[in-house]
Structure formats: C-alpha cells, structure tokens
Amino acid sequence: MRLSAAVIAASVALAPGLGISAAAPDHVAKPANWAVGPQYDSTHVYVAPEDLDRFVASFVATFGGTASKGGVTSVTPTPSETVLRFILSPVGTLSVFGFKTPIPYPFGAERTGYLVVDLDAAVRAAQADGADVIVASFPDPIGRDVVIQWPGGINMQLYVHTTPPSYAKLQTVPENRVYLSTGKAGEFVKDFLRFSRGKVVSDDPHAPGVEIGRPSDSYRSVQIESLFGRMNVIVTDGHLPYPYGRELMGYEVGTLTDALDKAKAAGVIVVVAPYASRGREAAIVQFPGGYLAEIHASSGK
Numbered sequence: 451m452r453l454s455a456a457v458i459a460a461s462v463a464l465a466p467g468l469g470i471s472a473a474a475p476d477h478v479a480k481p482a483n484w485a486v487g488p489q490y491d492s493t494h495v496y497v498a499p500e501d502l503d504r505f506v507a508s509f510v511a512t513f514g515g516t517a518s519k520g521g522v523t524s525v526t527p528t529p530s531e532t533v534l535r536f537i538l539s540p541v542g543t544l545s546v547f548g549f550k551t552p553i554p555y556p557f558g559a560e561r562t563g564y565l566v567v568d569l570d571a572a573v574r575a576a577q578a579d580g581a582d583v584i585v586a587s588f589p590d591p592i593g594r595d596v597v598i599q600w601p602g603g604i605n606m607q608l609y610v611h612t613t614p615p616s617y618a619k620l621q622t623v624p625e626n627r628v629y630l631s632t633g634k635a636g637e638f639v640k641d642f643l644r645f646s647r648g649k650v651v652s653d654d655p656h657a658p659g660v661e662i663g664r665p666s667d668s669y670r671s672v673q674i675e676s677l678f679g680r681m682n683v684i685v686t687d688g689h690l691p692y693p694y695g696r697e698l699m700g701y702e703v704g705t706l707t708d709a710l711d712k713a714k715a716a717g718v719i720v721v722v723a724p725y726a727s728r729g730r731e732a733a734i735v736q737f738p739g740g741y742l743a744e745i746h747a748s749s750g751k
Contacts, residue, residue: 483647484572485677489617490565492536492543493624493699494607496558497739499533499548504717504738506535506546511716512709512737513701515539525595526554527588538617541701542624556584560597560605561698562626564678569594569610576608580641600641602634625700626681627744632670635685639672648676658727663691693721693742697734700744706731709745713737 485491497505506517518536525532525547533548545563566572573583576598584605585597593611600606630638642648652673659667662684670685682700703709706724713735714720721742722734732746 483677484564484566484568484575485646486565486567487617487619487677488623488679489538489543489620490615491679492545492563494560494563495544495546495739495741496553497546497548497741499550501739502533502535502546502548505741506537508713508716508718508737509537509544509741510539512713512718513539513541513703515541520548522550523591525590526557527585528554530554530557540621541703542620542699543617556597556605560607561628563595563607563609565609565611565615567610569596569608572608573598576645579645580637581645601637602628602630604628604630604638622702623679624702625744625746626679627684627697627700628681629684629686629690629695631688632685635670635672635683639674639683642681643674643676646674646676646678648674648678648681651675654728660725661727661732662686662694663722664689693734693736697742697744700732700746703745703747706733706745706747709747710735713745 495505502520509515510517515538517538520533520535522531523534524530525534529551530553531550533550535546535548537544537546569587573587573596577583581598581600583596584599585595587594587596589595592613593609596608598606598608628638639650643650650672652671654671656668657671659665659669661671662669672683672685674681674683710720710724710733717738719736720733721736724731724733726732726749729749730746731749732744734742734744736742
C-alpha cells in the first residue's frame with residue numbers, strides 16, 4: 451500500500467527526511483546559499499523492518515525528540531516498499547527506513563539528505579563543483595529527490611518538498627563524519643566548500659589517533675561548518691579497526707555519562723568505551739538495528 455493522505459500530511463509536519471521544498475521564487479537564480487538549515491538535513495538510517503520501532507524508541511530515549519508514526523511508501527524511482535519513520539530530535543533529524551522489499555541500487559549508501567531551496571539549480575551547482583548525479587531527479591509522495599556523489603565516493607541526497615516545513619533550531623548540530631583517503635580528501639574538501647558555501651574551522655594534520663582507534667598514531671582531521679551543518683573529514687590510510695568508518699554521525703550532548711546511561715537503558719550497546727581527546731569526551735554506540743554513532747560532550751579543557 452502507499453502512504454495515506456493522513457500519513458503524508460503527518461510526514462510533512464514532522465519530517466524533512468523525504469524530500470520537502472522550501473522552494474525559491476522563480477526570479478531567484480542564485481540564492482546566497484542552497485542550504486535551508488541543519489535542522490532540515492536528515493541522516494538516512496536503514497534497518498530491518500522488525501528493528502525499526504526499537505531503533506526509533508532507543509534513539510528518542512537517548513536524545514529526546516519526537517517521531518512520526520510509520521507508514522508504508524515508495525521512496526525510490528523504481529518499485530520498492532519501505533516503512534518510513536522520521537525523528538526530530540534536539541541533536542539532529544533522521545529518516546529511518548525499514549525496507550519490505552530489496553533495496554534498489556544505489557539506495558542505502560547515501561548518508562544524508564539535504565533540504566535545498568531549489569533542487570534543479572542546486573544540482574547544477576553541485577555538478578559544476580565536482581559532484582556526479584548518480585540518481586536523476588524523481589518524485590516522492592511529497593516532493594522530489596536527487597542522489598549525488600562527491601569525489602571519494604561520498605553519496606548524498608538532495609531534496610525539495612512541495613510544502614515548505616518549519617522546524618525549531620537544533621540544540622546541538624550533529625557532526626557528519628566523512629572518512630576519505632589522502633588521495634581524494636583535498637578534492638572533496640575543495641568541491642564541497644564551493645557547493646556548501648562553508649568554511650574550514652580547523653585542519654589538524656596530526657589529530658590524535660585515539661579518535662580512530664589507533665592511539666599510537668595520528669591522522670588528518672578537517673572540520674567544516676556551513677548552513678548544511680558540521681562535517682569532520684577524517685583522512686586516513688584506511689587501516690581502521692572496527693567500528694571506525696562505519697559511524698555516520700557524531701552527536702553532541704551536555705554530559706556523556708548521562709547520555710550513555712540513557713542509551714544503555716534503552717538497549718544501546720557501547721562499542722567504543724569513553725575516551726578524552728582535544729577537549730571532548732567521546733564514545734561510539736550501536737543502536738538496535740545496527741546503527742552506529744559517535745556521541746561526544748565537551749570536557750571543559
């Protein structure tokens with residue numbers, strides 16, 4: 451079955467994760483920024499349908515927020531069915547998919563969905579800035595979508611929605627954790643900065659290796675900020691112990707211990723014990739369904 455009108459209406463009210471347009475007027479050819487704001491950008495989480503509700507409950511229990519009710523819909527240009535739920539939390543927005551059919555390629559590899567002010571213009575800009583369109587524009591129940599790929603194989607989805615949404619600002623902006631090789635990192639950073647109108651806030655060529663599970667080594671960490679949110683480009687030789695490279699996002703909380711206590715009570719597993727580095731305490735956890743995330747808090751140092 452498809453989404454009912456009521457479910458679609460609820461999705462518009464509670465979700466930037468599927469493709470909703472804050473469309474720019476026709477006369478605005480080049481907006482100052484393609485982004486709308488980090489509260490409108492969603493992490494795409496794929497779990498088995500039987501794990502979807504447990505994942506949603508554990509994420510909300512850990513970070514707070516609200517979730518939409520599930521509905522079965524199609525979010526790909528070729529036939530498929532997924533249960534779809536949205537989470538609006540103080541630390542970030544998620545689109546959670548529990549596919550009932552095999553997942554069409556290349557879906558499942560896109561890490562984030564970015565709401566843009568003008569989809570066609572944003573896609574042209576992304577192409578001019580070095581991205582490739584790997585899934586051309588297609589409609590979904592409440593908007594349109596495109597999947598693009600940046601140098602280094604970083605897939606992202608761009609959205610517009612028919613009805614512009616309105617969401618409160620996030621309490622903390624999540625950190626998109628992008629792992630790249632030394633051969634592609636410079637090209638990706640240059641291209642994404644042009645597209646996002648972002649800036650490099652730090653570029654540490656000798657970041658502590660404890661942050662990637664290699665305490666005796668160092669790596670390059672490039673921190674980028676833009677209206678799309680925060681990004682940590684993690685540049686390595688690919689010699690990464692599990693689970694590093696599998697976590698998509700880092701979530702900032704007030705107190706790490708409190709967040710981990712809530713997480714564990716909700717069935718979340720701590721896979722990397724808390725450690726301290728560069729003024730923050732951090733850990734990596736696994737939610738029901740397999741979603742891996744970093745959680746961090748300022749250590750006050």
